Amino acid sequence: MSERNCARCILAIQRPSRRWVNRVLFAIWLAMLVTLAGCAGDKSILDPAGQAARDVRFIWWVMLGFGTVVLIGVTACWLYAFKPRDVVRTPAQERRIARRWIVGGGIILPVASITALLAFGVPAGQRMLPLPISDPPDVIEVIGHQWWFEVRYLQAQGSDQEGNNVVVTANHLVMPVGEPVDFHVSGADVIHGFWIPRLGGKIDMIPGRVNKIRLEADIPAVFGAQCAELCGVGHANMHLYVEAMPREEFDTWLASRQDEQLSEAATADTAHDDAREAFLNHCASCHRVAGVSSGTIGPDLSDIGSRATLGAGVIAMEEGAVSRWLKHHQSLKPGNKMPAHDDLEMDTLDALGAWLETLTP
Ligand code: HEC
Ligand SMILES: [Cu+2]
DSSP states (O other), X not given: OOHHHHHHHHHHHHHHHHHHHHHHHHHHHHHHHHHHGGGSSTTOTTSOOSHHHHHHHHHHHHHHHXXXXXXXXXXXXXXXXXXXXXXXXXXXXXXXXHHHHHHIIIIIHHHHHHHHHHHHHHHHHHHTSOOOOSSOOEEEEEEEETTEEEEEESSOTTOOTTOTTOEEEESEEEEESSSOEEEEEXXXXXXXXXXXXXXXXXXXXXXXXXXXXXXXOSSOOEEEEEOOSOOSTTGGXXXXXXXXXXXXXXXXXXXXXXXXHHHHHHHSOGGGHHHHXXXXXXXXXXXXXTTTEEOOSSOOOTTGGGOSEETTTTEEOOTTHHHHHHHHHHHHSTTOSSOOOTTSOHHHHHHHHHHHHTOOO
């Protein structure tokens, strides 16, 4: 075969392979573009709205940078290892070199990098601790249930230290903006995770134990939150709607949810007598409605008409949403712990839905 022919055949092989390289590069570029689209959004740690979350983001970037340096270093060593050499070493020399790698790469390098990470991480963690401060922050208790969040406002206006007259909601957390808030979290059944990514780090919600975290929102906004600990079939459908609002609005919000107002809203309208009756027969053992029932197995429904979502974020609250939930909740949120009410007439479910939607302060 002539040299010319050979050159042509090499070109023939290279041409498609270069196209493949281009394709792969393009795919990588596209994938990177897709990941960049994840930087904003209501659950993005890269879009912080509070000091604790800014600390978390800072550590994230430091670790990414550090990881990149390590990756480049390891790749360089790896390429170096492939370099052909013809040095002959005695077994003693070999052992000395191996020892240097073990001491350097196995002890000095990890100690140095973990120390550096702790230097960043410890102060950041410290800032999220509920340390005593002169002006004690509001305490909001959040309890994870399979698969919804119970929210209790302990030191809320109008409630006493014994916890009487506490304002209770579910799946909808309201907090004042521009001041720290202490979250006391626990779990009712299994371990859940409390995480508002734009406000700070996550913390476990453990049955029988109260974990505390201090968070602060800089801007009045709605933040997404999500259970961050695998807790059963409904885990992916366990969202929390977090709303940060100015202090006065927050106080008004709480004041409007005192039991007297809520029971007034729940009992005044006689047009809903049948629905209330059905509720007492079929729902009251699990759900509380101020002035009507006191069940605690499911979410408190006293202000359900004012929620943004139903079923811990599975559907948006809009006209007819409650009756849709009552009819289809097992397909909207498979496996959830509310029994299907197939035995009830569609009309009864519609009446229940219509009544519950009026429960707004
Ligand atoms: C055995 C207890 C039980 C009974 C009985 C029950 N529920 Fe529920 N209900 C639950 C639980 C648990 C949830 C939370 C489901 C989830 O999101 O995972 C729930 C959720 C709800 C929600 C959504 C609440 C929210 O915050 O998004 C509504 C509305 C509701 N139930 C209404 C009713 C009505 C009306 C009845 C009577 C026909 C009823 N429930 C009977 C346990 C019960
Ligand atoms: Cu979970």
